[in-house]
Amino acid sequence: MLSFSAYQFVGSSKPPAVTAQQSPITQVTAPVTAPQQQGRLHKMTLQISEPNDLKVKIGDHISAAQIVADQDNERKRLNLRKEELQLAIKRIENQKISLPQKATDPSKPKPAPPMMPLPDISYQQYEAMIEKANNEAKQQEEIINLKRRELDYLKGIAGLDSAIIEHEINKLSILENKLKSDKTEIDLEVGKLLSAKEKRKQDEYQHQLNLAHRIEEENQAFSFYQKQIAENQTNYQRAISTFEKESRDKDYQFTQLKIQLSAVEDSIAHLAVIRSPYNGKIRRIKFTGQIDNKLGVEISIITDGSGSTTSSAPTNSPTTSSNPIVPSGTTTTSD
Template identity: 30%
Template sequence: MMIKIIKKTIILSSLCSLFTVPAILADNNKLESLTPSTNIIEEPFTLDDTQPKRLKITVNIYSPEDIQVKEGEIIKKGDIISDRTLLRKNLENQLRSTKLALNNIKSSKVLEPIRPIPTPPIQNLPPANFAQEEAQVETAELEYVQAQRAYSLALENDPFISIKAKVNHQQTEVEEAIKEVQKQGQKTASIAMINNLPPEVMEHEKYKLGQKQSELSKQQANFDLTQAELKQVQENRIIELQNLQDKVNSARAKLELANAKLRKAKSDRSLLEYNHSINTTIRIEEANQAQIAYNRQLQEYQQQVRDKEYKITQLTDSVSNLEDKLKQIAVVKSPYSGQIKKIKYENQTDNTIKVEITLVPDNEK
């Protein structure tokens, strides 16, 4: 039987690309890409054989845990020899965390700010009206002018003219009567000194003297009565002028009070207009501040919406990348049934460990 020596070399390769995880998975950022290669070298076999005598399988791994077989272990065709368990677990953990973060962000709500309620405008003040106060001032001014006029007329009108003339006239009559009495008395005294004067003459003169004295008494009584009337008129005059003066003072006080009320009404109106202006300004400022706050909150809301959409996009891409990376992780399976003869760790480059696994198929056991 002719034996033909054939040597086969099968090279299997897979590539794991670099990936970036979201910020929430920063603890896994230390994972680096690995481009492993798996070489299976079959030693010579004959055409009558269906299996090689010995296979040397070279794999690149992250850690010894990636080797799923042990020296001396009997395996079957299709059993896993090498699997990047740590990388797979890390990627699966990242995928779960990323999906959880994605679901949390999708379920989170960004509350839209409430538009500020329009501030009701302050009603305008009614037109200023001082008609009542001004009417009171006009009435008080009229009463004051009338009181002054009455007082002035009273001062100009002299009620003593006639009675003073009467007093003066009666005083003159009294003085004349006194003179007549004195004259008659002197005459009577002179006649009394004349000797041998008939008694009738003396009696006549005495009678005349009595008449003169009676006339004087009458004139004096009239004069006293007129003086009493003058005194009464003077007292009445004083009372009248005092009453008129009191009316002037009262009218003046009433006018001053009316003017004070008018000034107060205008002052109150000015204060009311000032407060209205202040309140209007405050209301406008409050409305402006509310609108500014709403605009700021609206901008923040829009930014939060954009951030949410951006994060959803990022996390969605991360989920896709992680799923792709999981699909791309190479799993080395045994092409034959047999026994693991030897596991040799050859060298390490960066994070990659090169391992040579020797498999003896069943026909060489």
């Protein structure tokens, strides 16, 4: 990067002050002076960023309007940076950010068909059998009571054959056994009734369990349905947030790149070219020191007497620089 602050000339006894103004295209205009006598010494004082910015060396013959210093490296660097920024801006412009689409909500679960209720149950058959067995037992008891009274009557008859009494006793025993069998049948029928009722209770309990399980499945299906809807909404909102963030980032990057490109173009536009105002020969180049990372240079020119010309030095390309070459003014004094 090259930066020039001022240049001075020493030659005449009446130094005319000439100020070089910078145009938007960084055109540097050399001062117009009267023809110079041969052998007069003039000095140019300027500031550069690096020695390579100087385009002349000791012993060079130069003519008016010939380039003395230029920022070639800085101009190349800025032009390369400009191309990089333009490519980056083009990439940003071509970057597509699609608006997310909301996912389709799932179908609402259909309700399960209702469970059939348990069929009605009747215990009449069991109760009828019990009632029948009870009646038979009562009849058997009545028969036994009659047989006992008959046996008591026969025992009271004097001289009755004992075989008859023994026979009647056997009949009574048979009747009593029959009564026991009838009572057992009653217990059996009662047991069947109790078993039927217990089974009904179990069936009703299982039916309630199945009904509760069916309701739980329906609730789970509906809960899953609501969860999917909520997840779709959450994912959509997250996608919208990402889209908005990417859009903001894109706009921010685009704006920053535009700002950088404008700064680079502005720096290119302010790059200046320093030209010699006289014909002559470079007698001496002296580095006078360094200030703010810039090298001070004093160039001594011996004119050849052919005079000076007015020249302009527009820059060849639009580049940018933070420290453009800006000649602040020129003066001439006699040697």
